[in-house]
Amino acid sequence: MRSSRSSxxxxxxxxxxxxxxxxxRYWTRLIEERRARPRDDLLSDLVKASQEEEPRVPLLQxxxxxxxxVLAGHETTTNLLGLCVYRxxxxxxxxxxxREDPANIPRAVEETLRADTSVQALLRAGSTAPDRSPPAPQAGYLAIFRILPSPAQ
Structure with missing residues (x-):
């Protein structure tokens, strides 16, 4: 498999x-497993709650x-730690x-969160075209929202 960078x-x-x-496909398989055989875990709770809602929560949602x-719990923490060490x-x-006062660690983490977010973009799917012009995406569009650094940097 070729590297994405050379593609x-x-x-x-x-x-x-x-x-x-x-x-x-991975998430669909896990969700279907939890529908058939719930466990004592967060995914089973989400699946159960999605079936109790009216209207029911769509599978893609x-x-x-x-x-x-998963990303909020793993990727952002991993990237935050790496960014904090780098900074x-x-x-x-x-x-x-x-180093002189470990009580400053929480401030260093907060400053890293403010200055260098570990979340670079968000992906959203729309069921209807948004009100904007020109041009408006069609229903069913995918939008990528890029998070830009603050102007103060």
Missing amino acids: SPPEQQREIVGRLLESE LINACAVL LLSLPDQLRLV
């Missing part, structure tokens, strides 16, 4: 779509909620403050 944009797009479809929970190593005076 042309259409090849990279096909790879991304393929991975998204693979993820959708449930898949998105599951994926967001401290890049700013020796700040590293010194943390």
Whole structure:
């Protein structure tokens, strides 16, 4: 398999779509397993709640909620820790403050969250076209929202 970095944009797009479809199949299988055999876990609780709602929560919305929970719990924490270490190593005076007084660690983490978010973009699917012009996406569109650094940086 070729690296995404060496792929042309259409090849990279096909790879991304393929991975998204693979993820959708994975979550669909897990959700169906929990519908058939609930466990004492968060996914079973989400599946049960999605079936009790009126109107029922669509499968793709449930898949998105599951994926967001995994990303929120794993990726963001991992990336936050890496960014915090990188920032401290890049700013020796700040590293010194943390080393001299570990009570400064929460402030270093908060500053990293403010200055360098670990979430770079969000993906949303729409069921209706939004009110905007020109041009408005069609119903069923996918939108990627890029999170940009604050102007103060």
